[in-house]
Amino acid sequence: MTNRVLAHTGAKYPIIQAPMGWIARYQLASAVSRAGGLGIIETSSGETENCKAEITKMAQSGLPFGVNLPIMFLRDDAMLRFVCDSGVKFVTTSAGSPAKFIGPLKDAGIVVYHAVPTVDAAVKCVEAGVDGLVVEGAEGGGFKNPEEVSTLVLLQAIREKVDVPLVAAGGICDGRGMAAAFALGAEAVQMGTRFVSSAESPVHDNYKAAITGAKETGTWVLNKKASPCIRAIKSELTKEIHDAGVMPPDVLKNILGVYFGGDMEAAPALAGQTVGLINEVKSAHDIIDETVAQFHQITGRLGALAAARGF
Amino acid sequence: MTNRVLAHTGAKYPIIQAPMGWIARYQLASAVSRAGGLGIIETSSGETENCKAEITKMAQSGLPFGVNLPIMFLRDDAMLRFVCDSGVKFVTTSAGSPAKFIGPLKDAGIVVYHAVPTVDAAVKCVEAGVDGLVVEGAEGGGFKNPEEVSTLVLLQAIREKVDVPLVAAGGICDGRGMAAAFALGAEAVQMGTRFVSSAESPVHDNYKAAITGAKETGTWVLNKKASPCIRAIKSELTKEIHDAGVMPPDVLKNILGVYFGGDMEAAPALAGQTVGLINEVKSAHDIIDETVAQFHQITGRLGALAAARGF
Numbered sequence: 374m375t376n377r378v379l380a381h382t383g384a385k386y387p388i389i390q391a392p393m394g395w396i397a398r399y400q401l402a403s404a405v406s407r408a409g410g411l412g413i414i415e416t417s418s419g420e421t422e423n424c425k426a427e428i429t430k431m432a433q434s435g436l437p438f439g440v441n442l443p444i445m446f447l448r449d450d451a452m453l454r455f456v457c458d459s460g461v462k463f464v465t466t467s468a469g470s471p472a473k474f475i476g477p478l479k480d481a482g483i484v485v486y487h488a489v490p491t492v493d494a495a496v497k498c499v500e501a502g503v504d505g506l507v508v509e510g511a512e513g514g515g516f517k518n519p520e521e522v523s524t525l526v527l528l529q530a531i532r533e534k535v536d537v538p539l540v541a542a543g544g545i546c547d548g549r550g551m552a553a554a555f556a557l558g559a560e561a562v563q564m565g566t567r568f569v570s571s572a573e574s575p576v577h578d579n580y581k582a583a584i585t586g587a588k589e590t591g592t593w594v595l596n597k598k599a600s601p602c603i604r605a606i607k608s609e610l611t612k613e614i615h616d617a618g619v620m621p622p623d624v625l626k627n628i629l630g631v632y633f634g635g636d637m638e639a640a641p642a643l644a645g646q647t648v649g650l651i652n653e654v655k656s657a658h659d660i661i662d663e664t665v666a667q668f669h670q671i672t673g674r675l676g677a678l679a680a681a682r683g684f
Numbered sequence: 685m686t687n688r689v690l691a692h693t694g695a696k697y698p699i700i701q702a703p704m705g706w707i708a709r710y711q712l713a714s715a716v717s718r719a720g721g722l723g724i725i726e727t728s729s730g731e732t733e734n735c736k737a738e739i740t741k742m743a744q745s746g747l748p749f750g751v752n753l754p755i756m757f758l759r760d761d762a763m764l765r766f767v768c769d770s771g772v773k774f775v776t777t778s779a780g781s782p783a784k785f786i787g788p789l790k791d792a793g794i795v796v797y798h799a800v801p802t803v804d805a806a807v808k809c810v811e812a813g814v815d816g817l818v819v820e821g822a823e824g825g826g827f828k829n830p831e832e833v834s835t836l837v838l839l840q841a842i843r844e845k846v847d848v849p850l851v852a853a854g855g856i857c858d859g860r861g862m863a864a865a866f867a868l869g870a871e872a873v874q875m876g877t878r879f880v881s882s883a884e885s886p887v888h889d890n891y892k893a894a895i896t897g898a899k900e901t902g903t904w905v906l907n908k909k910a911s912p913c914i915r916a917i918k919s920e921l922t923k924e925i926h927d928a929g930v931m932p933p934d935v936l937k938n939i940l941g942v943y944f945g946g947d948m949e950a951a952p953a954l955a956g957q958t959v960g961l962i963n964e965v966k967s968a969h970d971i972i973d974e975t976v977a978q979f980h981q982i983t984g985r986l987g988a989l990a991a992a993r994g995f
Contacts, residue, residue: 376995523834525855530900544836553864589841646837676987684687
C-alpha cells in the first residue's frame with residue numbers, strides 16, 4: 374500500500390494545513406509539520422519579504438513543508454524565483470492557471486499540486502503537468518468558486534477523470550471527514566478552518582471563539598456574482614453583504630482587524646462549514662493525533678462491514 | 685453488527701429511493717424493493733386517489749416499502765388516516781413539523797423518519813419522538829432548505845447530537861457516496877436523481893438524458909430568498925430564474941411537461957449535484973447491486989488501511 378501524497382511531501386501523515394493569508398506562517402506551519410502533518414507557508418498576503426523570511430525559517434527547520442503560490446495575486450516572478458531557490462520541495466498553486474509556473478517549479482525539482490474547484494479545471498491542470506490536485510469543495514472557507522460543488526460530489530467527479538493524487542479540501546476537520554474523503558478516492562486532506570482555530574494559530578481569540586461557537590449553518594457564501602466570491606462567518610457585516618447580494622470592493626481591506634485585532638465586524642471573517650463541527654481550540658499535535666486515530670477507528674469499523682458483507 | 689435502518693424497513697440493503705412527486709410510484713418503487721432496496725411512494729403530487737392506489741398496489745405486492753408524507757402539502761388528515769390503515773410499516777415525513785403526525789403513525793405501528801436540513805430541526809424531531817432521520821444535504825435535488833449545508837458536514841453535525849439512525853440524502857448515487865456516508869455515521873443512503881434516471885423511472889427520456897449528460901456544475905439552487913427554494917438542472921429557463929434571483933410563483937405548474945412531456949424548458953427540472961456522476965441509465969437492480977458491491981470493495985480497501993495503520 375502506498376500513499377502518493379506522503380511520498381510527494383515527506384510528511385508522516387497525509388494531513389495538510391491550508392495556506393491562509395497572514396495566518397499560515399512559521400508558528401502554525403512548523404507546529405503542524407512537527408506533529409506529522411504538512412505545514413504550508415502562504416504568499417497570498419502579498420507581504421513578499423515577510424513570506425520569504427517565513428519560508429527561510431521553515432527550510433532551516435528541517436521539517437517537511439510546502440509553499441502556496443496564488444498565481445493571480447503575484448505581481449511578478451520574484452516569489453516564484455525565490456521558492457525555486459530556497460530548498461522548497463512542495464508547492465500548491467491556486468487562483469489562476471498553473472501552466473506557466475509548472476516548468477520552472479519542476480526544473481527546480483519541486484512537486485506541484487494545483488487547487489481546483491471543477492472537473493474541467495482538474496483535467497486542464499493535469500494536461501499542463503501538475504503532480505497532484507487539491508480538490509476544493511464548496512464547504513471550505515475563504516475564496517471560493519461561485520459554482521458551488523460539494524466535496525462529496527467533486528472528489529468523485531474528478532477521481533473519475535484523472536489519475537494524479539487528490540487532496541480533499543472543504544468540510545474536513547477530523548478523522549470522520551478524512552475517512553469519507555478516502556472512501557471517495559482522496560489520498561490526503563487539507564484543513565483550513567480547523568488550523569485557523571488551533572492553539573498555535575496566530576489569530577485573535579475572538580476569531581477562534583467565533584469558529585468554535587458557530588453552528589453548521591454559521592457561514593454565508595458572499596458575492597457569488599462578482600469577485601472575489603468568499604465563504605465567511607455570519608455577522609452583522611456579512612448579513613448586510615448577504616442581503617445586498619454584492620460586496621463593496623474594499624470590504625476585505627480591514628481583514629487584519631479580524632485576524633489580529635479581534636474585531637469580528639472589521640471585515641468578513643473567512644471560514645468554512647466546519648465551524649459547525651469544531652467546538653474547541655486544540656493544539657496542532659492533538660488535532661493531527663486525534664484525526665489519525667479517528668481515521669483508523671472508522672476505517673476499521675468499515676473494514677468489518679466489508680468482511681461480514683454487512684452494513 | 686446491526687443496521688437499524690434494515691431492522692426498521694425490512695429491506696435487504698440500506699438503500700432508499702427518494703419520494704419524488706409523480707415519479708415515486710409503483711413502477712419505480714417496486715423495482716427498487718425487488719432489487720433489495722426500499723421503494724417509497726410519494727404523496728407530494730397531491731393526487732390523493734392515485735397515490736392511494738399506488739400504496740395499495742405496493743402493500744399487495746408483499747415487498748417492503750415506505751410512504752412519504754410531506755406535511756405542509758397535505759390539505760387534511762385523509763392521507764395520514766389512509767396510511768395508518770393500509771399495512772404501511774415505514775413512513776418518511778418531510779416539509780413541516782412531524783409532531784402531530786407521530787402519535788397516530790406510531791399508534792398504527794408505523795416507524796417514522798423525518799427529513800431534516802439542520803441540526804436544530806434534527807434535535808426537535810428526535811424530541812418529538814421520530815425513530816430516525818433523513819439528513820438532507822445541500823447537494824440534493826428538488827425542494828431545499830435555503831441554508832445550504834453539505835451532506836459531509838451535516839451528517840457529522842447531526843450524528844454528534846442524536847442517537848437515532850440516520851439516512852444520508854444528497855450527493856449520493858453509488859457505493860462511493862454510500863461508503864463516505866457510513867464513514868460519517870449514516871446507516872443508510874437515499875438516492876433521488878439516481879432513481880429518476882433509472883430504467884424503471886417513468887419520466888421522459890429527455891429528462892434522463894439531461895441528467896446523464898450534465899456536469900457536476902450542472903445544477904442551480906434557485907429562489908433562495910423565497911419559497912420554495914429548489915435545486916434544478918441548468919437550462920435556459922433556470923438561467924433566467926437564476927439571473928433574476930427569484931422564481932415566478934407558478935413556474936412549477938408545468939412540471940409534468942418536463943417529467944412526462946420531455947420539454948426540458950417547461951419548468952425547472954429538479955435534480956441534484958449527482959448529475960455530474962451519473963453517466964448512464966441503469967436498471968434499479970443494477971444500480972443497487974453495483975452500489976452494494978462498490979460499498980464493500982471500498983470499505984474493504986479502507987479496512988486494509990486500518991489493519992496496516994496506514995493511508
